[in-house]
Amino acid sequence: MSEWESDKHPGWGSEPESGANRAAGSRRTPAMPPESARDWKLIEKLVMSLQSEQRKSRRWGIFFKLLTFGYLFALLLMIQFPLSGALESAAKGKHTALVEIEGTIAADELASADNIVGSLREAFEAENSVGVILRINSPGGSPVQSGYVYDEIVRLRGEYPEKKVYAVISDIGASGAYYIAAAADEIYADKASLVGSIGVVAGGFGFTGIMDKLGVDRRLYTAGENKAFLDPFSPEEEEEVKFWQDVLETTHSQFIESVRKGRGDRLADDEQLFSGLVWSGEQALELGLIDGLGSSSHVARQVIGQEDLVDYSRRESPFQNIVDQFGVSVGSGIASYLAESRLELR
Template sequence: MKRLFSRFLPASMRKGETTIPVIRLQGPIMPGGNQFRPTLSLATTAGLIEKAFAIKEAPAVAISLNSPGGSPVQSRLIFKRIRDLAEEKNKRVLVFVEDVAASGGYMIALAGDEIIADPSSIVGSIGVVSAGFGFQELLKKIGVERRVHTAGQNKAILDPFQPEKPEDIERLKQLQLEIHETFIDMVKERRGAKLADHPDLFTGMFWTAKKGLELGLIDGLGDMRSFIKQRYGDKAKLQLISPARSLFGRKLGVFGSEAPEIAAAAAHGLADAAEERAMWSRYGL
């Protein structure tokens, strides 16, 4: 009878068992995204984070992270939401890196009280980058004239259809330096004395996790399941926190009238695929 009753208790309340909620954060970090092009942002991750920290009996929350980076703002917002809830709910945060946690991905990893990675994972890239294209010569070849009218002399700064101006580039670099300083401050605050004195630590360089461990960027090498079992015992259970199914997903395949919206979303995703591919390929992925 006692055994039967225990089956109806939450796993975290059964004798000798500990349940650790798991959040999976994967993909580039940027606002927007859709069913065909999922991305990480506070809007897309807040629900998962809240659900994981709402499990009262869990002593910790595990985060499976795989991201090449992206928006510094969204990266910091996700980081802050995790840290705020960790302090509010008094829970430990364990981050497990899969293929890569670089740039904004590493910024999110800093939310962990411990960062664990596979020896071949890529970590680091503590820097800021802006990339784009210039199309002014293409317009000349196809006989198109670009016309831009602004109120404010800097409203058309870094227009990809006009030649670059030295003063515009200098302004962009100043913005990058300020964002970089914020990133460096976060790393120093979260990693503290663990960091090695290495000249390339804050240059945007990235390393395998094996080297990252020597540099103090992570705390250990391994995988989530083995680490959790070792830390919380053989009866410890991992509970994956799944996102709620969206209204878009529920309607898909039920009403034919949404076909134009679905096609537009798919086309938008294809248009941005090259940018995302470049982010992953930078780390050999």
């Protein structure tokens, strides 16, 4: 028998085809050309890829929505934190209230009169606070802002006579910062702290020499003979300088009067006290500028008699910190500095 016949014969070299196989064979789809098969595979892969991308997009969309929600929720909690912190502290037992004065004292700084005064009021009004500590680490700043805080401390002391106020200077408590400290019942510092600088300073720049070298003319039009007072692009006028010096002397006198009123006869009879010099804590103790040497913890424990400290200080919002880190406020700060001479206690 030929090879062809043996292949086709069911009993020779092959298994008989079952009915099921014959039925399946009859339903087979015709074979597609190789090119069409490749096209269909590419289309299938493309569809699967698109579906996968859509699933990923949905997952990332959900993730970012949750992230945004979480961020807004956290921001809301952080905004409410100072209030909730104050309420929580009011619910605690007896404690010493702490208010921080950190950095330059100015209306647009964290150590502004609004922030400090608000913190002081909460500290005094808290039912369980037995005393208040002003922890100071500041070189000074605006006499107006310092004066606001000084007056408020005097008022609160009168309203809550049972609660004493203690100023504690850490690294530095100079100028406007010492102005504020003088309103306290007692002042403490470290032996190496910098204390004093009871004086007033105002500074600026004069650009007339540079303008002459560059051949630049100053063209200034005013209504009011003193409207261009101390213009940095114009030569100094003797009368204007004298007038400005009188303003500084008047502010200095106000500073001295407040310090004398706050410190009283504890001040030494030394002409250098109000010359603008700064002293170490050890020297300041001898001059009567402070009452003792010690930290905030020491004062709370040994002087007030209540070691537990509760911080009532206003804090900068985390969002503001992020903005400042990106330097949004740098340009406005430089422009403000160049545009005006700021009167400061130093």
